[in-house]
Amino acid sequence: MPTTSSDVARLAGVSQPTVSRALRGDRRITPATAQRVKRAAAQLGYVPSNVARSLATHSTKRIAVVTAELTNPFYPELIAPLHDLLERAGFGTILVTHRGNAEVDYAPLFDGSVDGVVLTAGSIGSDLPARLESRGIPVVLANRSVGALINTPIVDEVVPDNAAGARAVADLLVRSGHRRIGCISGPETTSTAREREAAYRGALAEHGVALPSSLTVRGAFAHETGHSGFATLMKADEPPTAIFCVNDVIAIGALNSASGLSIAVPDDVSLVGFDNIPAAAWELTELTTVDVDLSLMAAQATELLLSRIAEPSRAALRRTIPTRLVLRSTHRPLPLDESASPSK
């Protein structure tokens, strides 16, 4: 038989409503009474029902974090600091994850189970943020924007400076003498893939370097996209001397493909990624990439969500996280004779 609040009330010598008030920190209860109730609850191993408490306070003290596949190592790296910061602010975390192409059950976001939502994996044009907002459910986007084509954010969002990061990659590769440059990109429905690819293409064009469609492949943000995409690009009549992969998971897939095909990186081809996940720093990868400070992203997302809960009607804000080129061992300047000649 589970212990009830009546059992606690009897042991503490108070009424049942006093037990409920004491355990949720109601200021009408004196500290001495609150302590007596808490001692009685601890003695009996009593935990108040979250369900009943939610009805009483209209607060669940839980935040839903919506992510793509957790098997993509980017997401655990973003979720870990989010989890810690929300916990420090007194909120538990519920993870809602996309799995493959299955329809996600978003009901837990709407049915009163949570006090707010962090969306880390929205697609461009998704109406989920607006639907949450119209129901008065606090929401913040972290990493991806869903309105990349509009300048005014629909809801609060914290995004990496994708354009600056991708431009830095283009500058590095062109300065190193590369002229035949490829790109392995992610889904066109994501702001991260779209912004990184567009800024890379734009910066190359400023240097007078074209990014032909024959040297561009796209796929899911997955190891396999880099693995097969690399093989496809290197089979071209004039294979690229450098490839920008719009995230590290794709870049590491490409590195593995190179190893399997006995193509030397960076001697035969330079590879650059984006995100700086832990595996990018391994001795076996030593991936040149663009760092995004995910702790800072998590901190800003948490701050915006808490301020949104406190002030539901404030205008939506966009915060941008700076990016930084990290030079490791997968890029190199072309030898002079190669960079001077237009083909191999």
Place this chain on the structure above:
Amino acid sequence: MPTTSSDVARLAGVSQPTVSRALRGDRRITPATAQRVKRAAAQLGYVPSNVARSLATHSTKRIAVVTAELTNPFYPELIAPLHDLLERAGFGTILVTHRGNAEVDYAPLFDGSVDGVVLTAGSIGSDLPARLESRGIPVVLANRSVGALINTPIVDEVVPDNAAGARAVADLLVRSGHRRIGCISGPETTSTAREREAAYRGALAEHGVALPSSLTVRGAFAHETGHSGFATLMKADEPPTAIFCVNDVIAIGALNSASGLSIAVPDDVSLVGFDNIPAAAWELTELTTVDVDLSLMAAQATELLLSRIAEPSRAALRRTIPTRLVLRSTHRPLPLDESASPSK
């Protein structure tokens, strides 16, 4: 203003309790009425409050999955199939994750937020499973046991055949001529590390090979444990010619360490892991390891949990998942002269 069940009742021309009953599939409502209510709810964008529904039905249709750090790639690989199978059975998943050494807030497991719990990261001697059981909360352990020293399980559990897997590794290494063999193990508080190390040690002893404490290191189930542990073992006066790492995360840390130290694997030293996570199959790692079928583990854990919910008083069961040696490129037979001589 959010839509309420009264709005739905008005539009559907029924009473408010009929709306609630229709939306939770109560058989007392005729199919025609249920459909009218559902159409009205959809038209108004009404989602029933999970909080109120939980109080009415004493069921949340949510299962908590407790894991260690998600940044350890083993856990996402186990959680993904668990998530899918529970969803197919009509349950949403709440993830509760350990973060570093911080005390985990287990309140959501006890406060009525979930219908059951899957524990994937328990320590030996943990009283959490027994506490859940004594409160009548259905629980199943997946991957780790908490009562490894007792033959009778305390609660339902699904564990890999750690002993058979570790014995297969010992047999492989001894058959290949290795005699100076090391081990990089995980926390002694986990059944996985303890069972794998003990079975490995036992099988080596049966072959007349000792596993000296100077060639055994232990640490967290983390990349860094393998990275620093490998460097420590290879600095020994008589470094090992083969090392068993009790999981792949540790083994991949060791492989990276070898690369940084310019020690060739498998030419200078053989390395074998356990779990067969996706990164073990990468061309850059090609790790010889022991496969654990995590989809099967997730299926059996889900089945046991559902049967426990249906029949709370049945005796606790233990299921064992078979393991299988996967030969890749990080092990090799010693050349005859080396294996014949006791020291290098």
